[in-house]
Amino acid sequence: MITVFYIGLCVCCFLCLYRIGRGPTAPDRTVAIDILGIVIVGFCGLLGIATGKDFYLNVALAWALLSFIGTIALAKFLEGRSFDE
């Protein structure tokens, strides 16, 4: 059962990586990076119950925060503004 979940999430990750590599414009890549971050947060939660170790949920929380901050920084960079506005 867990193996099927791993395969599904790996398929999601590789579709996101395809869009990051192929994407014609910069916002396509930004969207794909955002989605990849959220998918990996789910992956960390799944690893937490598959291995029975608790710290994977801490990794998931930190990954969600860093992914959000990185996406906001990339969006402001796309908009052509500096970071302190």
Place this chain on the structure above:
Amino acid sequence: MSNIAGYILITIGITFDIFGCIGLVRFPDVYNRLQASTKCVTLGTILLLLGVAVISGFGATSAKAITCAVFILITSPTAAHAIAKGAYSSGIKLWEKSIVDKYAEQVRGDKEGS
């Protein structure tokens, strides 16, 4: 019993994730991709984390999972909105078969009004 409920939640969540990522690959435009993938993947990951919380029972693990789900529920639409606005103001055109552009109409109205 709670294991079965949790696995059902995780299955639904991963199905939504896969559909969102297929939308990310298949759709023709930045805005279409954004609207397909962000909503599907947000809902899918929240369902997955709720399934993790249900399986692990009442404790620290489920508290962290629910905190993570609420955080994603708040931040993912914010990030999608910021990306859409950044993409529009960096000059990405809409797909040629898109017919409605409310944001351009609003920007033009603001310029005429002021």
